[in-house]
Amino acid sequence: MHIMEGYLPLNWCIIWFVISIIVVAFGLYQIKKIVDETPESKALLAVSGAFMFVLSSLKLPSVTGSCSHPCGNGLGAALFGPAVTAVLATIVLIFQALLLAHGGLTTLGANIFSMGIVGPLVAWIVYKGLTKAGISSTIAIFFAAFLGDLLTYVATSFQLALAFPAPNFGAALTAFLTIFAVTQVPLAIGEGILTVIIWDRLKAYKPKLLDKLGALAPNEA
Amino acid sequence: MKTSTLIILAVVCIIIFVAPLIMFSGHGEDDGYFGGSDDAASEQIEASHYEPWFSSIWEPPSGEIESLLFALQAAIGAIIIGYFFGYWRGQGKEE
Numbered sequence: 001m002h003i004m005e006g007y008l009p010l011n012w013c014i015i016w017f018v019i020s021i022i023v024v025a026f027g028l029y030q031i032k033k034i035v036d037e038t039p040e041s042k043a044l045l046a047v048s049g050a051f052m053f054v055l056s057s058l059k060l061p062s063v064t065g066s067c068s069h070p071c072g073n074g075l076g077a078a079l080f081g082p083a084v085t086a087v088l089a090t091i092v093l094i095f096q097a098l099l100l101a102h103g104g105l106t107t108l109g110a111n112i113f114s115m116g117i118v119g120p121l122v123a124w125i126v127y128k129g130l131t132k133a134g135i136s137s138t139i140a141i142f143f144a145a146f147l148g149d150l151l152t153y154v155a156t157s158f159q160l161a162l163a164f165p166a167p168n169f170g171a172a173l174t175a176f177l178t179i180f181a182v183t184q185v186p187l188a189i190g191e192g193i194l195t196v197i198i199w200d201r202l203k204a205y206k207p208k209l210l211d212k213l214g215a216l217a218p219n220e221a
Numbered sequence: 222m223k224t225s226t227l228i229i230l231a232v233v234c235i236i237i238f239v240a241p242l243i244m245f246s247g248h249g250e251d252d253g254y255f256g257g258s259d260d261a262a263s264e265q266i267e268a269s270h271y272e273p274w275f276s277s278i279w280e281p282p283s284g285e286i287e288s289l290l291f292a293l294q295a296a297i298g299a300i301i302i303g304y305f306f307g308y309w310r311g312q313g314k315e316e
Contacts, residue, residue, distance in 0.1 A: 002259045006273030007266055043305045053298030057291050061241035061255055065248070068258040099290050101280040102259070138222070160262060166269040179261045186237050193234045198302075200222045205309035 001071070001114050001156040001180065002096070005104025012163045017109030023117050024090055027083035034080065038212055041080075044202075048076035049088040051198060055191060056092055056115075062183040070191035071152050074145030075198060077120035078127040078137075079215045085124075089116030110159050118155035123148030131217035137203070138196055140217065145195035149188040153180040 008016075034041055055072030062068060076085035093111050096102040103111045123144040130140035157176035165172050203210060203220075210216050248254035281287035 004259065004263050004273070005277045006275035007263055007271075010274070043308075046301050047305050050298040050301035054295050054302065055298075057294040057298070059257065059291075060238050061245075063241050063244065065241065065245050065254045066256050066258050066261060095294060097277070098279065099281075100287060100294075101277040104275070104277055106275045156262075160266065164266055164269055164271065175265055176262060179258050179265060183258050186241075190234050190237045193230050193237075197227055197230055200227065201306060205306065205313055 001068075001111065001153050002093075002103035003107040003110050003156065003160065005097070005101065005106055007104075008107050008110055008159075008163050010106075012159070013106050013109060015109075016107075016113045016159070020086070020090075020109040020112040020117065023083050023086045024112065027085070027087040030081065030084050031087060034084070034213075038209070040209055041213060044079060044206070044209060044213075045084070045088075047198075047202075048079055048085070049091060051075050051195075052088055052092050053095075055194070056096070060187055060190065062186050064183045066179075066183050068153075068180070068183045068187055070187050070194075071115050071119055071149050072191065072195075073115060073119045073152065074123040074127075074141065074148035074191070074195050077123035077148060078141055078144050078199075079210070079213060082117060082120035082124050085120035086112060086116035089120070111156075114152050114155035114159065119148040119152030122151040134219060135217065137215075137217045137220055138199055141199045142192040142196050146188045146192035149191045150181065150184055153184040156180055 031045065035045075052072035052075075055070040057069070059067045059069050071089075073085055073089060076088050090108075090112050093103055093108060093115065097104050097108060097111075126147050127137075127140050127144035130143060131137055154177065157173060157180050160176045161169055161173035203216075207216070211220075245254050250256060281290055
């Protein structure tokens with residue numbers, strides 16, 4: 001989902017930057033609040049960020065014959081919500097832009113928007129919706145992570161189709177969705193399963209902390 | 222979840238990611254397989270005669286250095302997760 005350095009026209013770079021900065025600033029404010037209220041959630045924040053670090057470094061093969069990487073943004077979204085996850089994604093994306101030439105500084109805003117905002121927002125809505133409907137948090141986290149990952153790539157496809165609507169928006173969107181979203185389906189399933197495994201252990205080790213953060217299903221608390 | 226369920230989940234995950242390697246075995250980068258989707262998107266953009274207006278301020282000078290930095294990224298994440306999970310597990314046993 002990385003849009004490479006220099007591959008977005010300046011006006012789009014600015015638009016995505018402005019949106020992302022607002023969300024990341026709100027996320028920083030939320031992190032401060034969460035850490036003040038529940039200091040022991042610091043470790044959980046670190047684990048959520050670390051999970052993104054690991055998953056987004058893994059380039060995995062897909063049944064389409066090309067490679068892509070998962071995002072790991074569903075876990076943070078279910079625990080802390082999308083804005084906090086945007087902050088964690090920013091750290092990962094800066095690391096990759098500076099050291100790996102993956103993504104870039106000019107496209108940082110756009111990449112934060114897809115991996116740090118759209119994906120986590122979808123994951124968070126799915127997670128909250130399913131747990132409120134009485135579905136176990138372990139099942140809910142699978143669908144949250146699966147859709148969070150997939151929609152991150154759908155968001156990138158939209159961003160690129162908006163910036164490069166050649167020959168027209170619809171055709172460009174189809175082309176980018178074919179490159180990104182189709183390849184991503186098996187990876188998103190894998191990410192869902194990995195997130196379930198991590199979630200299961202978190203629930204076993206830190207049930208009280210998860211409950212305090214409001215991250216468990218109502219019937220599990 | 223039972224340990225056996227976790228192991229089954231992990232195996233399913235491995236199958237998902239090994240399957241493409243078996244399906245396309247014998248193919249490689251030269252005939253267009255296993256390339257990155259990010260690069261494919263960049264090519265799609267270049268096809269519309271777009272010139273990137275900025276390039277990375279630093280790039281890993283070789284594939285070796287790039288894999289070093291990717292391994293470093295995964296290791297940093299794995300250390301943090303492993304540290305806290307081990308800590309929490311020990312904590313749980315003491316209580």
